[in-house]
Amino acid sequence: MARLSVENVALARQVIARYPRPRSALIPLLHIAQEQDGWVSDEAMEHIAELLGLTPAEVLGTCSFYEMFKREPVGRFVVNVCTSISCHLLGAEDLLEQCARAIGVKPGATTPDGLFTLQHVECIAACTEAPCLQVNYRYFTNLTGDAVERLVDDLRAGRLAAEVPDHGTLTRIRQQVPPDRWAGAGAVGLPPPPGGPREGIGSVG
Amino acid sequence: MAARPGDNGGATPAIVTGRFGHDDAHTLDRYLATGGYEGLRAALGRRPQEVADAVKEAALLGRGGAGFPAGVKWGFCPEGVFPRYLVINGDESEPGTHKDRPLMERDPHQLIEGTLIAAYAVQVAQAFIYVRGEMALAQERVAAALNEAYAAGWAGRDIAGSGFSVDVVLHWGAGAYIVGEETALLESLEGRRGYPRLKPPFFPAVKGLYLQPTVVNNVETVSNLPWIMRNGAAAFSALGSEKATGTRMFALSGHVTRPGVYEVENGVTTFRDLIYGERYGGGIRADGELKAFVPGGASAPWFFPEHLDLPLDQTAVGPAGSMLGSGAVIVMDETTDAVRACHSLVRFFSHETCGKCTPCREGTTWMTKVLERILGGGGRPEDIDLLLDIGDNISPGPYPRAGGGSLGAEPVPFPPRQTTICPLGPSAVAPIVSVVHRFRDEFDAYIARAATPVEIRPVGVGAR
Numbered sequence: 032m033a034r035l036s037v038e039n040v041a042l043a044r045q046v047i048a049r050y051p052r053p054r055s056a057l058i059p060l061l062h063i064a065q066e067q068d069g070w071v072s073d074e075a076m077e078h079i080a081e082l083l084g085l086t087p088a089e090v091l092g093t094c095s096f097y098e099m100f101k102r103e104p105v106g107r108f109v110v111n112v113c114t115s116i117s118c119h120l121l122g123a124e125d126l127l128e129q130c131a132r133a134i135g136v137k138p139g140a141t142t143p144d145g146l147f148t149l150q151h152v153e154c155i156a157a158c159t160e161a162p163c164l165q166v167n168y169r170y171f172t173n174l175t176g177d178a179v180e181r182l183v184d185d186l187r188a189g190r191l192a193a194e195v196p197d198h199g200t201l202t203r204i205r206q207q208v209p210p211d212r213w214a215g216a217g218a219v220g221l222p223p224p225p226g227g228p229r230e231g232i233g234s235v236g
Numbered sequence: 237m238a239a240r241p242g243d244n245g246g247a248t249p250a251i252v253t254g255r256f257g258h259d260d261a262h263t264l265d266r267y268l269a270t271g272g273y274e275g276l277r278a279a280l281g282r283r284p285q286e287v288a289d290a291v292k293e294a295a296l297l298g299r300g301g302a303g304f305p306a307g308v309k310w311g312f313c314p315e316g317v318f319p320r321y322l323v324i325n326g327d328e329s330e331p332g333t334h335k336d337r338p339l340m341e342r343d344p345h346q347l348i349e350g351t352l353i354a355a356y357a358v359q360v361a362q363a364f365i366y367v368r369g370e371m372a373l374a375q376e377r378v379a380a381a382l383n384e385a386y387a388a389g390w391a392g393r394d395i396a397g398s399g400f401s402v403d404v405v406l407h408w409g410a411g412a413y414i415v416g417e418e419t420a421l422l423e424s425l426e427g428r429r430g431y432p433r434l435k436p437p438f439f440p441a442v443k444g445l446y447l448q449p450t451v452v453n454n455v456e457t458v459s460n461l462p463w464i465m466r467n468g469a470a471a472f473s474a475l476g477s478e479k480a481t482g483t484r485m486f487a488l489s490g491h492v493t494r495p496g497v498y499e500v501e502n503g504v505t506t507f508r509d510l511i512y513g514e515r516y517g518g519g520i521r522a523d524g525e526l527k528a529f530v531p532g533g534a535s536a537p538w539f540f541p542e543h544l545d546l547p548l549d550q551t552a553v554g555p556a557g558s559m560l561g562s563g564a565v566i567v568m569d570e571t572t573d574a575v576r577a578c579h580s581l582v583r584f585f586s587h588e589t590c591g592k593c594t595p596c597r598e599g600t601t602w603m604t605k606v607l608e609r610i611l612g613g614g615g616r617p618e619d620i621d622l623l624l625d626i627g628d629n630i631s632p633g634p635y636p637r638a639g640g641g642s643l644g645a646e647p648v649p650f651p652p653r654q655t656t657i658c659p660l661g662p663s664a665v666a667p668i669v670s671v672v673h674r675f676r677d678e679f680d681a682y683i684a685r686a687a688t689p690v691e692i693r694p695v696g697v698g699a700r
Contacts, residue, residue, distance in 0.1 A: 049405045051319075051362065052446060057427030058410050062369075083427075096429035096590075097410035099369045111370075115331040116534060117489035117566055119580040153413065153584050154331040154534075155370055158489035158564065159496050168372040202375040206382050206406045212392040214401035 034078040039063050042205075043082055049208075053083045057093050061100055062201055069199040070101040098152075099168075101198075106141045106148035108186050109198045110134065111165045114151045117158035126162045126174055127151050133183040146187065148198075166191075167198050249475065251483045252459045253499045255343050262377050264384040267345040273390055275462030279353045280398040287357040291461065294469035295481045300325055300416075300454030301533070301562045303550050310358050312441035313449040319361035321445040323425060324351050326367040326374070326455045327409050327416040331534035331584055332564030335485035335497050336455035340367060340374035343459070344381035348404060350458030352391065353465055355402045358451050362403050366421055369409035378406050413588035417658045418452040420590065431592045432658035456485055456563075477503025480549040486510060490529075490567035493518035500548065507531065508544040511567055524569040528674070532561025534581050535663030537637050537650070538670035557638045557647035574675040575682055578667040579607040585664035595630045596661025602626050603668060615683035620672055627665035630655060635665055641673035 035043060043063055047056040060082065064075035076090045083090075094100045101109075112130055114123045131137055134147045141148040157163040160172030164179075171182055185191050196203065255261035255270055267273070279287045292307030313320055324347070328336040339347060347365065355363045367375050382404060385391040393401045407425060409415055415424045419433035422445050437443055444450020460482060464472050473481040480503030488510060489495050498516050500509070511517045511529065520526055528538045537558040539546075546552050550560050568577060586600035603626050606619055627635065631652040639647040652662040672679065 049403070052426070054427035055407075055425055058369075058424065059408055061410065062408055093427055093429055097369070097412050099411035114580065115584050116530070116577060116580050117332055119577065120490045120566070120568060120572065153587050154329055154333075156328050156334050156337045156368070158332050158334045158566070159487050160334075161489060161495070165370065168370050170373070201369070201372050201408065202379060204376040204379045204383075206379045208383075208386050208392065208403075212386045212389075214393045214403045 033068065033072065034074050035064060035082075036067060039067055040082070043079075047082065049206075054085060057083060057085070057090065058097070061090075061094055061097075065100060066199040066201065069107070069197060070104050072102075104141075104145070105198060107146050107197050108166050108195065109148045109150065111150050111152040111155065111168075112138075113153070113155045113157070113161070113163055113165075115154035115158075117154075118161040118163060121161040123162045126164070126179065129179045130164070130183070133180050147183075166195050168201060169195050249483065250499050251463045251472075251475075252339060252343070252346065252456060252485065253497075255346070256338070261343050262341070262345070262381060264345060264381070264388060267343075271466060272345055272462075273349055273396070275465030276349050276352050276356075276390070277396060278465045279356055279461075280396060280400055284357050284359050287353065287465070290469045291357065291464060294464050294472040295479075296457065296460055296464065296472070297480060297550075298454055299456035299460075299484065299563065301330070301535075301559075303560065306453060306457050309441065309453075310354070310451055312439070313358060313451065314442060317449050318359075320358055320449040320451070322351065322355050322358060322360040322363040323418075323421060323440075323445060323450060323452045324363070324365040324455060324458055325416065325418065325421055325452055326365060326371075326378075327421060328368055328371075328455070328562075329413040329416055329588075330562045330564060331581070332487060332489055332530060332566040333533050333562040334487035334489070335563055337368075337371055337374055338497055339455050339459050339485075340371065341377050344374075344378045345385065346459050346462055347378065347455055348381055348385050348391065350461040351404055352395065352402065353461040354451065354453060354458050355404070356400055360402060360451070362405065364405050364407050364425060364445075366407045366409060366415075366425060369411050375406065375408055382406055412590070413584075414590040414658070414660060417660070420658070421452060422450065429590070431590050434657050476501055477547065477549050479503065479551045480547075484548065484563055486548070486563045486565055488517050488565050488567070491521050491524065491569035491572070492567045493521050503547055503549040505548050506545050507539070507548070507565065510548070510565060511544065517567070520567065520569050524571065527568045527570045527572050528574070528670075529568060530564070530566040532559045533564040533566075534584055535559070535659065535666055536561050537635075537666045538674070539638060540674060542640075543638065554650040555647065557636050557649060559636075559650045574671045574678045575607070575611060578671040579604070579611060581667040582607055582664050585660060589660060593656040593658075593661060595655045596664070599626050599630045599661060600664045603664060610679065610682050613682075613686050615679075615686050617683055619683065620676065620679050623668050624672060627668050631662035631665045635669045637669050637673050642676045643669065643673040 046059050047053050060079045064071050077087045080087045080090045112127045138151045157172050163172040260266045296306045297303045391404050412430045414420045415430040417432050420430040424430045440450045440452050475482050483499050484502045485499050487497050512519045526541050531539050583604050586604040589596050589600050591597045634648045636648045636650040654662045
């Protein structure tokens with residue numbers, strides 16, 4: 032896939048400007064890349080490295096740590112079934128099997144038409160509404176009976192387009208700060224953060 | 237039927253969930269119509285130190301898991317060292333825990349107001365709200381609320397005409413439980429892998445974000461601040477017990493009639509009230525028997541029916557061998573297979589280990605594999621001791637647990653020791669010790685029928 036589009040570079044620069052140090056914008060920029068392409072390509076990571084003054088390896092090093100970043104194409108709908116303790120107690124494994132049958136692939140796989148990727152994931156913080164799953168990080172909870180079959184049908188038929196954007200689009204509302212409202216670094220009248228290399232931390236690991 | 241988050245039946249003052257009854261509680265209009273930003277205005281009319289002193293007087297304990305007094309934590313920033321930063325931890329991911337997400341989704345302005353009050357008290361240069369990546373709606377709600385707050389003059393430059401200025405930036409995570417640990421959170425916010433830092437020297441208050449003094453507070457913790465500023469520290473500390481003041485949110489999940497997120501009076505409410513009370517859990521589903529419960533999230537050693545009358549107060553729960561942690565009570569009835577439940581918990585930690593410390597990286601993986609061998613019908617009699625031995629390499633010595641089981645009659649108080657940088661690895665030992673201690677016969681039964689393999693689902697770890 033591709034480097035970031037002109038619009039996304041402009042967006043990236045806005046995001047970078049909000050942090051005292053550019054590298055702090057790395058995870059938000061990777062999300063922007065994933066929103067653009069549905070996954071994070073090598074080209075996008077190289078472009079992000081250029082924007083932040085990092086090496087591509089540094090970008091990959093961070094990207095590969097975080098489970099949400101997909102470094103190969105996935106389905107338009109990523110279905111994440113929680114199997115952690117509260118969901119386990121209320122039938123998460125049955126729910127996962129039901130999903131696998133409804134979607135037609137095993138956990139970890141993508142359907143040949145590229146519509147669905149099925150995964151089992153750890154706790155998604157909907158424990159009091161177990162068993163539950165997310166589609167592209169939107170919640171579907173208290174899933175009993177044939178709720179999963181109906182959900183998969185609705186997704187397939189495009190009936191949930193308003194609720195569930197394509198994989199990669201995490202948030203449809205972004206923080207926007209009018210320039211005259213932005214306080215700027217050292218807002219309380221204090222000196223800006225010191226620059227230079229970050230001492231000490233590297234020796235810890 | 238799941239209870240509505242925050243539904244406490246009017247039993248106690250709803251400090252943080254008071255607006256949950258309004259469907260538009262996330263909007264600025266509703267927030268301002270219900271006392272919103274009055275706490276910030278009150279705070280800005282006082283000196284920063286006075287605000288910090290009020291929070292100290294309220295004895296507000298951190299709601300993230302460690303339970304340290306918030307006002308005292310603020311005071312650890314060395315005097316005269318600037319810039320300082322504030323980071324709000326919204327990376328809720330401890331299994332069983334489901335309370336920061338409703339606060340972010342349903343009352344984001346309360347979170348922002350609390351953030352601004354803390355930012356003023358600590359005199360930070362900038363504040364960040366780190367929201368877990370998987371919570372798309374929470375990110376949208378916090379972003380929309382921040383946009384409203386900036387436009388209306390409640391955030392950014394010259395807040396409410398007070399002369400105080402501070403920016404609040406919404407930051408997204410990307411899927412890693414370990415980033416809920418405060419030093420890993422800072423690494424992540426610096427654009428790095430979420431590896432915890434060694435303490436000392438990297439105590440956030442001294443060497444935090446960009447090695448500057450940094451306060452890291454949980455979402456629920458700061459969501460209490462507007463109420464404290466509006467109603468006074470005395471009104472807050474009048475609620476709850478002497479050590480555990482105010483109210484606290486508990487996520488009640490598992491085999492109860494009414495699972496839900498409940499705000500209850502801190503320190504005086506008991507586990508029995510929460511699990512069996514008509515206002516709360518309403519008892520075990522289908523009139524079943526309680527087998528065990530986890531009092532404070534996946535990392536907490538298990539409790540049993542004899543612990544039901546303990547109050548929700550760490551000073552009572554700790555000596556009894558466990559922790560209140562992140563306010564997650566997970567209930568298991570008599571139909572629960574303790575070995576399978578143990579496997580679900582340990583697999584979680586092996587999935588989420590960051591890999592920095594060897595005892596945790598290898599140990600959690602080995603324990604998961606041994607448990608899968610036992611569940612899969614290949615268990616050996618020595619496997620129980622092997623599990624305990626691996627656990628001892630992550631957390632040496634007697635491990636916290638309730639009394640009265642196969643490992644000894646006396647409880648071992650919380651917390652566990654650790655050979656690792658952070659508490660993730662030691663947490664994985666909790667379910668093992670709990671189940672061996674109390675339900676050793678279930679392990680024995682699996683091992684005895686080793687010739688009859690049992691299917692385990694889902695298979696393995698790390699399918700990403």
